[in-house]
Amino acid sequence: MQKIIVRQISGKRSQQTDEFAVGNFKELLVGRDESAAIRFDPTGDDLVSRRHMQIIPDPHQADSFQAVDLQSRNGTFLNRQRLYAPARISHGDVIQLGPGGPEFRFELDPAPSSMARPTREVGAGGYSMQATREVSLQPPVAASDTPRPVGRATVERMLGESFNRVKGESKKTMWASLAASAVLLLIGLVFYLHLGSQAQANKVIAQQQEALLNQMDTQVQQQPTAMNSKLSQLEAQLMQNSEAGRQREQQLAHLIAQQASASKQAAGATPAQPGATQAQAAPVVRQPPAAQGNPYTQQVDAIQKIWGAGQHDQAMQALQQLIASNPERWEGFVVAGNYERQLGSFPDALLSYKQAKALAPAEKKAVFDPIINQLSTQLANGATNE
Numbered sequence: 001m002q003k004i005i006v007r008q009i010s011g012k013r014s015q016q017t018d019e020f021a022v023g024n025f026k027e028l029l030v031g032r033d034e035s036a037a038i039r040f041d042p043t044g045d046d047l048v049s050r051r052h053m054q055i056i057p058d059p060h061q062a063d064s065f066q067a068v069d070l071q072s073r074n075g076t077f078l079n080r081q082r083l084y085a086p087a088r089i090s091h092g093d094v095i096q097l098g099p100g101g102p103e104f105r106f107e108l109d110p111a112p113s114s115m116a117r118p119t120r121e122v123g124a125g126g127y128s129m130q131a132t133r134e135v136s137l138q139p140p141v142a143a144s145d146t147p148r149p150v151g152r153a154t155v156e157r158m159l160g161e162s163f164n165r166v167k168g169e170s171k172k173t174m175w176a177s178l179a180a181s182a183v184l185l186l187i188g189l190v191f192y193l194h195l196g197s198q199a200q201a202n203k204v205i206a207q208q209q210e211a212l213l214n215q216m217d218t219q220v221q222q223q224p225t226a227m228n229s230k231l232s233q234l235e236a237q238l239m240q241n242s243e244a245g246r247q248r249e250q251q252l253a254h255l256i257a258q259q260a261s262a263s264k265q266a267a268g269a270t271p272a273q274p275g276a277t278q279a280q281a282a283p284v285v286r287q288p289p290a291a292q293g294n295p296y297t298q299q300v301d302a303i304q305k306i307w308g309a310g311q312h313d314q315a316m317q318a319l320q321q322l323i324a325s326n327p328e329r330w331e332g333f334v335v336a337g338n339y340e341r342q343l344g345s346f347p348d349a350l351l352s353y354k355q356a357k358a359l360a361p362a363e364k365k366a367v368f369d370p371i372i373n374q375l376s377t378q379l380a381n382g383a384t385n386e
Contacts, residue, residue, distance in 0.1 A: 002063070003109045004028070004055070009094065011102025012041035019109075022063070028055040030097070031070075040102060043379070046351050047074050047098035055106070058088055065089050065106075073351075074098030176321070178219070182212060183325050186295035296326055300335060307339065315339070330359035337371075350375040 006018040006028075018038050020028060030038040031052040032045065038055075040048045049072040058064035068086045069076040076083045077096040089095070089106050096103045189205050299322055307315035316339060323332040337352035350372065357368035 004065070005107040005109050006038050007105045007107060009103040009105055012044035013102065026056070030054065031072075038104075040097070042347075045097075045102050046347075046354070047101035049073050049097075052076065052097050053083075053095075055089070056086075061088075067095060067106075072098070073348075074101060178216070179321065180325065182216075183295075183299075183322075185212060190295055296322070296329055297331065300331055304335065312339070312343070316343075328359060330356045333359065346375060346379060350379065 002022040004020045004022060006020075008014050008016045020037065025037070028037040029051060030036060030040075030048075031050050032040050032042045032048050033050040036051070040052075049070070051070050052072040053070055053076045054068045056066050056068060058066050065088070066086045067076065067078055067083060067089045069083045075098060077099070078087055078089065079094055080096075091106070091108045091111050093106045094103055095106060185208065189208055192204060299318075303315050303318050303322065306318065316336075319332060319336055319339070323329075323336065326332065333352045333356035337349045337356060340346075340349035340352060353368050353372050353375070357365050357372065360368070
């Protein structure tokens with residue numbers, strides 16, 4: 001009977017293997033969840049989501065399999081290419097869970113008959129073994145810092161699958177695409193600010209924003225009143241004056257100083273009583289405001305207003321989209337950590353604070369140490385995200 005062999009390459013489970021008989025499962029869940037068939041270390045492999053991805057039989061071809069990302073926080077990479085749609089995987093393919101996360105090799109036993117025997121070829125660093133296929137070339141398994149090329153057939157297949165998926169999307173997906181387009185437009189406008197004078201750039205921004213708001217207003221005329229209310233909040237945020245932004249910057253410096261003082265006091269205080277909650281015991285990291293004209297922080301402020309209005313699900317969804325569009329910004333991870341703590345998801349909050357610290361400027365990194373240390377201690381003592 002043919003078997004699937006999952007061979008760990010890096011991470012806490014490096015050099016370990018999992019084996020599954022083909023035909024005895026409908027799907028193989030990969031993640032940190034206890035129900036996962038391929039389970040990663042809950043604390044050591046913290047770039048892996050609880051339900052990160054699945055390996056399922058290919059519905060279009062017998063004895064073939066697909067890799068499906070389950071909207072994980074850090075993404076799934078097949079041979080160094082990020083997955084945005086289900087993709088077929090073959091014997092010898094390498095899957096990575098998040099950039100810099102653990103890797104494993106997908107193998108079939110016995111291997112497909114179409115796989116040729118390894119051929120030794122001369123490279124710049126000496127001799128290496130490289131497996132070839134009849135249909136398309138499979139990149140060799142290389143070090144984690146070596147890019148993996150993707151064959152033409154793979155690219156064409158991925159483009160075809162993405163097209164079919166986009167073709168059948170619902171109205172909800174259409175709105176998500178519109179929001180992404182709006183973000184791209186705002187980023188382009190910010191870039192334009194550096195090409196001309198400040199006065200001329202501000203005039204162009206005002207015109208573009210007005211056109212965008214008019215377009216969105218036309219499209220949501222038939223939507224509920226709640227949508228129009230959110231649009232008004234966003235418009236008000238875009239018109240916020242620069243003086244308020246400077247005042248908030250001063251407040252941030254004061255809050256950071258207060259946070260450092262509170263952290264020192266908490267380090268010498270007595271441990272929290274058993275009845276105290278995890279959120280009460282941990283300090284709070286404040287998300288810094290920004291001056292007028294920064295689209296990213298304007299969107300963060302708009303999300304915070306939605307959260308303050310009690311619309312937590314909508315706020316978290318908008319925040320996840322913002323983080324996905326700007327993974328290099330640390331401010332969004334701070335807000336995510338604060339929200340996740342309020343919702344009781346302490347492991348996710350700890351991960352968000354770690355990512356915020358990694359991306360934050362050097363002078364702000366120390367602000368995160370007290371809360372990261374305290375949440376780590378709490379989780380080690382039995383705190384969960386239930």
